[in-house]
Amino acid sequence: MSKRLTRSEVSLEQTWDLHELFDSNEAWEKEFAQIEDDIQEVVQYQGRLGEGSSILVACLNAYEKLQMRMVRVSTYGYLRASEDGTNQLYQANLSQVSAIVARVNAAASFIQSELLQLPEGTIKGFLEKEEELDTYRSYLLELQDQMPYQLSQETETVLASLGEVLESPFMIYSRSKSSDMEFDPILNENGEELPVSLSLYETRYEQSSDTDERRLAYASYAKTLNQYKNTFAATYATEVKKQVVMSRLRNYDSVEHMLLQPQQVTKEMYENILDIIQTELAPHMRRYIDLKKRVLGLDKMLLCDLKAPIDPEYNPEVTFEEAATHVLEALEVMGPEYMDAMRTAIEDRWVDYADTVGKRSGAFCSSPYGVHPYILMTWSGKMRSTFTLAHELGHAGHFVFANRYQRIHNTRPSKYFIEAPSTLNEMLLSQSLLAKTKDVRARRSVLVQVLGTYYHNFVTHLLEAEMQRRVYRHAEAGKPITASVLCELKGNVLGDFWGDSVEIDEGARLTWIRQPHYYMGLYPYTYAAGLTASTAVAQTIQKEGQPAAERWLEVLKAGGTKEPLELMKMAGIDMSSPEPIRQAVAYVGSLVDELEASFKSEGQ
Incomplete structure (x- = not known):
């Protein structure tokens, strides 16, 4: 194996294209500085949210615009630092991002504090009076659930201003x-x-x-x-x-x-x-x-x-291009709108898969509102990376639709749901690959990859x-x-x-x-929650085909407008019951059964 390459030594096709976020670091710096000046566009409403529904709408709309700009600035800083953690400029930029996020959060902390201090029934009255507030309904109602745990406005402002310090461990x-x-x-x-x-x-x-x-x-x-x-x-x-x-x-x-x-x-x-x-x-x-x-x-x-x-003797090399073909073929059942997003992700360099010096380990998908998702992974040349690609494309597809059909404050569902779209793509990939062959060793190879997904989510995480x-x-x-x-x-x-x-x-x-x-808080267990749901959804799609896939697309388009149980019920899954969990575990057992049988057939 040759030495690891630097970013400048690998082909552009193996790296993501961040120009849709910012053309250059200078453009990023200019927007960063402008955001500093524009925080006042939100702060001007401080102390006024109880004056009426029109003031509340104006404040939330101003904050939404600031958030959309902040997402682009912070995503660019985060992605640059992830692609090369040894780059001192990228490290400095990421520190600046942490600082401005803390300042914006501190400046806007009055919104939550003031809303929670309004007399009982005020928010409900605002919602009934102002139609434009309806888009913020989920946010406002969820906010009321936090009322018993809210501190004073002064304390909340101090905590928000310490955001950079509080996030320093990570x-x-x-x-x-x-x-x-x-x-x-x-x-x-x-x-x-x-x-x-x-x-x-x-x-x-x-x-x-x-x-x-x-x-x-x-x-x-x-x-x-x-x-x-x-x-x-x-x-x-x-x-x-x-x-x-x-x-x-x-x-x-x-x-x-x-x-x-x-x-x-x-x-x-x-x-x-x-x-x-x-x-x-x-x-x-x-x-x-x-x-x-x-x-x-x-x-x-x-x-x-x-x-x-x-x-080990059946562990063929897989190129990124071959893997992309496998994944796209597996996802055809999802329909043309979904497939258009998947092909664009592959062809337009949404994916950074080179192994380069300073690159963050693991894989993730970042989905800035108003642009498109970006995927980071390191290509291993094996089938496992094919499943990783399918997984991250599942995240990308989710937020392509959530961002397309919802405003920024309604795009992100609960973490409990977040791993369902990604692991569904892995399940569909496994179904597709298994359907293409009856060869014992080829099937065994796929079974091992599916078990790898369950190992990752049901064991590791x-x-x-x-x-x-x-x-x-x-x-x-x-x-x-x-x-x-x-x-x-x-x-x-x-x-x-x-x-x-x-x-x-x-x-x-x-x-x-x-x-x-x-x-990242209670994030690890959500991998298992998502895979439990996606196991059931994949089996439904396998039985019903397009109708089940179309229901799933509606779930993706709903973004964060519904609670996780509601989203999963839209797809026909009741996660308030332990039954889907037991069924998913039983499915893993059936995979092990087939794997054991494949070796017995060869006398091993």
């Missing part, structure tokens, strides 16, 4: 992880030196069929994580303490209660996902891992072996969510959070799920450092 984590961490290279069987990076470990080495290479990379990865564990523990502890303090200041029952409230999710819905999947999925996943250990002839199963290909639950309860009990505590908690979470099937070594205990999701 900034420190992201910057250190992307630009400061260095990993020892490893040697292959020919004595050639191979580089190791966060992106390479996650997209190449974890999925390597070479056990020595995979475990050497894991050792390099764990060694560097260990060197940073105390710094990252202090950073994460600060984030957790912030959440504990904020929940108590606002008189929530717990941190979980505070973080679930804006998601419009009950504690029961949250705990159903965590408890049912962990309890009922573990036996299926242990069967899968025991099968992998036996087939591969491994002496033991380490965490780094979990993603190793179970049929769900166990992150379980880790969060334990960390928050640990902190709320007044116990200290240190590197050794976090390693112990992570080891226990992994051990409880995997039992004797996986050896939980020190490298595994360090993996709490790996994911940024711990800094």
Whole structure:
């Protein structure tokens, strides 16, 4: 493997085109400065929101325009820093973004405070009187739900002005992880030196069929994580303490209660996902891992072996172009309007997939209002990346429609729903690929990828969510959070799920450092919630075809105008019941059954 390339050394086709956001850094700086001057367009309404519905409409419209501009400015800064965290200009720009977001939030904090202090029935009266306020109905009604937890206007303003400071744990984590961490290279069987990076470990080495290479990379990865564990523990502890303090200041029952409230999710819905999947999925996943250990002839199963290909001789290379073709063919059932967005995303450089120095690890889709989505990922050349592409295109498709049919304040649904559109695309891809072949090994390859999706959402992220639950309860009990505590908690979470099937070594205990999701509130469990819903929707589309797909498009177009339970009910799924969760887990069991049968047919 050659050395990692810089941004300037890869072809433009492998990178995203940010010109629709800003033509240049100079244009970005000009707009940034102008926003500073235009904050007054919103502040002029401070102290006046109770004067009448027309004043409230004018204020909210002014704030909406400012938000649309802020989204473009902040997205540009974030995407530039994500593509190259070593670039000092991009780091400085991102710091500026954090600062201006905090200033805008502080300046506009009076809106929420004043509205919550209006006499009971005032907002309802405004809604009845002013037709133009109807677009803000969901926001205004949700705001009333927050009334019991609202602090004084002065306190809310102070907290908003400290936004940059309060978000600093994630900034420190992201910057250190992307630009400061260095990993020892490893040697292959020919004595050639191979580089190791966060992106390479996650997209190449974890999925390597070479056990020595995979475990050497894991050792390099764990060694560097260990060197940073105390710094990252202090950073994460600060984030957790912030959440504990904020929940108590606002008189929530717990941190979980505070973080679930804006998601419009009950504690029961949250705990159903965590408890049912962990309890009922573990036996299926242990069967899968025991099968992998036996087939591969491994002496033991380490965490780094979990993603190793179970049929290493059948692991064909896949180019980005080939993957795009597979994905587009799978999504044809969604109809022409959806497909137009998908083809445009591929052809017009919405996707940044090059592996370059300083690039953020993992994958994400950013969807700035008024432009179009942008996808970041690192291409591995394997089928797993095909599923990642389908996943991120699912996010992109979601917000193409939400942004097209809703105003900015109505585009984003609850986090509980957010992973359903992305994982649905993965399910449709798997259905398409399986329908094309009866070849045992080809089907097995697809089954492994689908199980990879469930592993990602039902295991990796769900166990992150379980880790969060334990960390928050640990902190709320007044116990200290240190590197050794976090390693112990992570080891226990992994051990409880995997039992004797996986050896939980020190490298595994360090993996709490790996994911940024711990800094994003109760986000990890929503991956499992979304995949539970998309499993059911995909099966419905497989049975009904176009009618079910059309219902799903209406769900996407609704954006954030409905609560997550309502959105899922539009698609025919009742997530207030544990039944869809159990059905999704049972489906995973059926995948393992077919995989086991495929090896028995070959006498293995």
